[in-house]
Amino acid sequence: MRLSAAKSGFSPLLIAPFFLWGTAMVAMKGTIDHTTPFFLAGVRLLPAGCLVLAWAWLYGRKQPQTWTAWAWITLFALVDGALFQGFLAQGLVRTDAGLGSVMIDSQPLAVALLAAWLFSERIGLIGWLGLLVGVLGISLLGLPESLWVDLSAGAFSLVDWSLDIEQAIVALFDNGQWLMLLAALSMAFGTVLSRYVSRHVDSVVATGWHMILGGIPMFWLSSQLEVEQWTHLQSGDWAALAYSTIFGSAIAYGLFFYFAASGSLTSLSALTFLTPVFALLFGNLFLAETLTPVQSIGVVLTLVSIYLINQRDNWSRATMEDAGDGKQLLAEGGNTEDHAQNPQNRTLIANSRLKLDPKSK
Known part of the structure; x- marks a missing residue:
């Protein structure tokens, strides 16, 4: 398989990480109720990192050679490994799955801002329009219709700030929406960091090590704070964990950060909008879930968004x-x-x- 061909332009292979993440969400839907958050985060990271490194060794990719490379990998592991998966796992048990997915998959906006600032990536009017349409699309996909009523009435709030400051901070970090927002920002910073990491070490090798180093604190926190991590897991749950680890983590993250090492971060990250689309479609196929008319509009807007973002350079070049x-x-x-x-x-x-x-x- 020649991955380099996908770097030079759009390729179906670019969609693979988001397809795998979306289907992994379907596989994990019932498993989270039978295990604990930090244990789940550790399983999705450490074993997957070992698989990525095994693939890198098999194909002769170089290991980190300098302390600078290890420093970047460690920072990468902290931000995109430990913080992202930790906030995500804790947020999953504190928020509705649809709302959580919307907040996570809105991170292309943060990536676009960071890429424009740090790497001078040109987004342009069409690009910004595409990003906004994408956020609207995934909002229609994931947000319950009752929440739109609350938002229009001004009744939605992340935390009750009538509490004193200490209680408010505790309440904030116990709030699922806030945790999912922190997870989205962690992934956005991790995506940008991957560009710097790839200057010092092979991007696939860095992905493997950052998953291992990020997974270790997850297992440590699980051992200190959680009990009965695997007691209630059944054979179907273990199969879901295996799929999420191998396909939803090892292969998906390996491909994503390989592509993120070069090319447009904004265009690649915008494909994240496809994740809830795949999750809904396969939820319909395997779990008999149905799309509402509002969600169908969301699917169309999401596809329009990705088209606008990925065609913005072509239109600008033609002009x-x-x-x-x-x-x-x-x-x-x-x-x-x-x-x-x-x-x-x-x-x-x-x-x-x-x-x-x-x-x-």
Whole structure:
């Protein structure tokens, strides 16, 4: 399998991580009730990291060679491993699955802002429009209709700030929506960090190590704070854990951070909007869940969003090439009259004059 081909342009392989994450959500839907959050986070990280490193060793990828590389991997493990999976696992047991999915999958907005700031990625009007349409789409997919009523009435709040500050902080970190928001921000920062990490170590190797290093504190916290982590797990639950670990973590994260090491972070991260779409579609297929009319609109908006974001560069390039062709014709001096005999060239010249001098008639 040649992954490099996917880097040069859009490829169906780019969708694989989000397909695997969406189907893993379906597989894990009932398992969370039979285990504990930190144990679940550890299972999704440490064994998956070992699998990724085994694949990297098999294909001869180099291990980290410098202390600088290990420092970046450790930071990567803390942010995208421990913090992301820890907040996600705790948030899952404190919030509705749909609302939690919306908050997690809104992280492309944060990635776009960070990528524009740190790497000067051009987003443009079409790109921002696509991001906003995507957030609206996943909101229609995941938010219960009753919540729209609460939002319109101003009745929705993350925490009751009438409490004193200490009680409010405790209540905030016991709030599922807040924890899911922190998880989304952790993933966004992790996605951006992966670009820096890949400058010092192979991106696939870094993914494996960051999952191992991020999974260790999850198992330690589980041993200190949780009981009966696997007592109530049944054979179907273990199968769901295996699928989520192998496909939803090892393969999905390996591919995602491989692609994130180069190319547009905004375009790649925007595909995250597909995760709840896949989750809903396979929930319908395997769990007999049905899409409401509002959710169907959300699916359409999500697909429109991804199209806008991934086509924004092509549209911008076409506009620039159109203007460039016209400038070239204008710069040819004595040949301009000959070129003007061609109706297509007359249009290019006229358009270019308007772009160069908007006041010209």
